[in-house]
Amino acid sequence: MNNKTIQKGEIEVETTNCPSCGKMVPKKEYCEICGATFQPKKRIKTKAIFIFILIIAAIGISMLIYGYVVGNRITPIANITTDMEGQRKRIQGTVIGIDYWDTYERTTFFIMGETGFIEVSGWAEFTTDLKLSGYPGIGDKIIVEGEVSVYLGQVSLEVENVDNMLIEPQIPIPVNIENIGLALYGTKVIIQGNITEVNEYDWGSILTIEDATDEIEFEITTNRIAFTDGRAQIPKENETIILMGMVSHYRFEPQIIPSYLIYNTI
CATH class of the missing domain: 2.40.50.140 (Nucleic acid-binding proteins)
Incomplete structure (x- = not known):
């Protein structure tokens, strides 16, 4: 349907082709010649389009968030x-x-x-x-x-x-040996002391370290030494070391499991 504007005297009149008779007539709700009713084209409002776009965007973002959460979900x-x-x-x-x-x-x-x-x-x-x-x-x-x-x-x-x-990595807590108890189980600590005893077994060694307050045992397995490609060495008696490790226990007696055998420990 073609629309035109024609001049009638000093008045401009908008005209259109009648879809029924094809004549150029003033643009009204009906044709002045054949009486056919015009059906105006329905236009989608800008607001409706904007809302539709927002809905699609929200769905897309929700799917991305869901995918991220599912992909990074921690399983107990x-x-x-x-x-x-x-x-x-x-x-x-x-x-x-x-x-x-x-x-x-x-x-x-x-x-x-x-x-x-x-x-x-x-x-x-x-x-x-x-x-x-x-x-x-x-x-x-x-x-x-x-x-x-x-x-x-x-x-x-x-x-x-x-x-x-x-x-x-967990930051170790500096402690005196006398303060190491089962309440610190699972906590990473750091102590300094003197090796007073080394007991060797087929699977590794159990050592005793002593500071000015008390003493505590820790173990070094041969498998862990092998993991370091032989770079780790078992401390000797009377050697002073800095030991970083996690508080554990053996038969409810506190002990230390070394965090590392090379880095920042022995």
Whole structure:
């Protein structure tokens, strides 16, 4: 339908083609010639378009947020079960132990979360990356993602590389040995003292460190020494050391598990 404006004397009149008879007539609700009723085109209001765009944008943002939350969801350790074998899960917790199988370069971290305990392990590539980029110490917190594995009815996580692990180092608290009790269980501490006793076993050594206030035991396993490629050495009697580690216990007697064997410890 074509619209035009024509001059009638000093008055401008807007005209249009009648869709029925095709004649050029003044633009009204009907044709002055054939009487046909004009049906004006319905226009979408700008406000409606704006609201529609906002709704679409809100849906898109919601989907992005949902995707991020789902992709980064932390699974409570207690909720990981044997029927999840092969699924990828992300957990968080505190490193309470480290083991190393040098024959196959397999490293295992023992993680304690708020709801339970789980082992997190990786093979040669994972272990090599750890040695190059740095590994979490005993008492540090980590967030790690891996594939659920089941062996003899026990669940664990298999990790391919360090990109799936976020380390949150914990700052150690300087303490005197006399103040170390079970109330500090799981806390990372740092002490300085003298080695008064070294007892060697097939699996490693138990050492006693003494400061001016008291004494406490800590252990160093041969597997952890192997993980350092032999760079770590067991302290000798009468040697003064600075020991950083997590407070643990053996038969309810406090002991220290060294956070590292190379860096900032012995």
